[in-house]
Amino acid sequence: MISILILISALYALFTLLIWVTWLRMPAFRPVGPIINGPTITVIIPVRNEAASIGYLLDDLSRQSYDRFTVIVADDSSTDATLAICQAYARRMPYALHPLPLTDERSASPKKRAISQSIALATGELIVTTDGDCRVGPDWLASMAAFYQETGAKLISGPVTFAAPAGELYRQQGRGVNPGHTEKGADRPYLSASQRLFALLQTVEFASLIGSGACTMALGKPTMCNGANLCYQKRVFTEVGGFAGVDHLASGDDEFLMHKVAARYPTGVHFLKSRDAIVSTQAHLSLSSFYQQRKRWASKWKAYESWLPSVLAVFIFLSNAAPVVAVGGWLLGFLDGNAVLAVMALKGVTEFLFLRQILVFLQKKPAVAVIPLTQLLYPFYVVFFGLAAQGKGYQWKGRNLK
Template sequence: MSTILLIISALYALMTLILWWGWRRIPYAQTTPTTDGPLISVVIPVRNEADNLPHLLADLARQTYTRFEVIVADDSSTDTTVAVVQALLNDLPYTLHLLPLPNEKTGAPKKRAIAESIRIAQGELILTTDGDCRVGPDWVRSFAAYYRQHHPRMMTGPVTFTDSSMKPGWTDDISPNERSSANRVFGQLQTVEFSSLIGSGAATLALNNPTMCNGANLCYEKRVFEEVNGFAGIDHVASGDDELLMHKIARRYPGGVQFVKNRGAIVQTAPHSSWAAFYQQRKRWASKWRAYESWHPSALAVFVFVSNAAPVLAVLGGTAGAIVWPTVLLIIGLKTIPEFIFLRAILRFLQKPQAVWWIPATQLVYPFYVLLFGLAAQQKGFTWKGRSLK
């Protein structure tokens, strides 16, 4: 067994170093001054974001690139989201459209919101984000400038978590100090874990093998969305408005999907405040694996699952006396050292140097996390925005 675990761990180390090399070969994108670039339609699908959306709309009012419109597609919110948007319609320096959607039963509400927004969008480019996100002043300009320079069909962007305290949701029997401490620890662990997804998605794009992206920071040509028939064929999956669409576009335009490696393009969002919310989100993301047409993302997911099981099995084997401890330490080192090198590079780009110190703690729990969600992905059903979806 030790030989098999060593081989798996060595292959994982090689893969991680290849991802690190892929990340390093992505050139930094220049945010050049642009005033005559493409008209961009910023699409924001929302549901119950009355507390968060005003901050994002205010961020958009401070953009250094002004050739854009904003479409807020409200998916039958039960809070005051619609009223909040209506109150701001005439107070912002850009064109803001409110698109209320009927409360119809659908298995992919976010896809419906985006597709309906694109129907009325006037922009050449569609730039999507979420209602609970925050963007810097050069966000729109970063994509406009990159598009003028390279003309890709789709651009994926970096996403990370804010450093502020997380949203409320903890029980009342936790003291403020305990809550703050727990928030920080959980938030830092999520920041490290999420950076691995962003970095892996960017690196595999650089290696011409698209795997992952995030709909909180995604830009594509409107005409290309229409050419690939939008979400047709993948609209039965609740998630996948980002990755599954990216795979459709990449198949039609090989090399046409690129990562915008520019700090001005970074989108930030708050980490989850509870394990339950975190679990439901990751389970929702995992639900799209069954819809992958290419075997590469699925094979990568299986390989990551097996590789994270290797150190757990090695420690169990060492404890049982089946594997000598020097071999156990070698297996652990083959996984953790290349991971640290890769994650440190991503976190530094995302301007999260403090999170680098949390990499070892994340590595300690990550094998169990991967095993948990690898098994959870086999079960259908999850909760999203107060709805039960499949």
């Protein structure tokens, strides 16, 4: 058994070294000059019950250095003040903002429905999607437009990370801490020490997904992307049939579309390695919401038509199961301790090198310190969610979906 575990761990180490070197060789994008006659962009923001955060994103968009864009906020029957906030913003924003109230109808994939209906009204050459709880920098759209002009990419995946815990922001700015209170400039109410640690652990885990997705794109075999920072040509969305064929699946408005685009344009999918393009979103503060999201993500792998993402999902599962099995075998007394250490070292050292590089790029150096803790917990996490995804159903935005 130990020889099989070491073989799996050695293959995983080689894979991790491959994507680490790929990341290092991937040049950071810098525009060669000013954007002249840049593409028109329609930013689509599907939302449901985002009253607490949508205003920050709309304010961020008012500070964009690129001005050839319009915004559609597709409100999916919010039960809070999300739509009213967007309508109020529409009257005073310097850009064209169009709140789009959606009918409260039953849908297997509410987010895909929101994006599809928005694209039908979009006037931009490019579609850029993000989420209502995200924050973007002033050069976000400029970096997308410049990268598109220079590469002609059909689909562009951008970097996503988690925002800094608000407790840290209060301390850095010398403010008094008022638990439960959110003010402009703070991403969340004050967080406890355990919540900050939980957010940092999620930051490391999420960085691994963003980094590995970026590297597989650079290798010409795209596997993952994130709809919180995604750009594609409107005509290409129509060419590949939009979400047809995957619209019965609640998740995957990003990855399934990317695979369809890659199938038609094998060299047309690119990752935008630029700090100007980073989008930040919010880490989960409760285990229940974290569980529902990760179960939703893990449930997608069975629906992939391309063989590579499915094989990679199984390989990652086995690679993370190997140290769990090895430690269990050592505790039960039938595996040698040195062999168990070899299994853990093969995985741990190469992972650390890769994750540190991604976190530094994402400007999340404080999270580097919790990489070892994440590595201890992650194998159990992957095994748990790999098994949990075999069950059907999860909650999303207050709805039970399949």
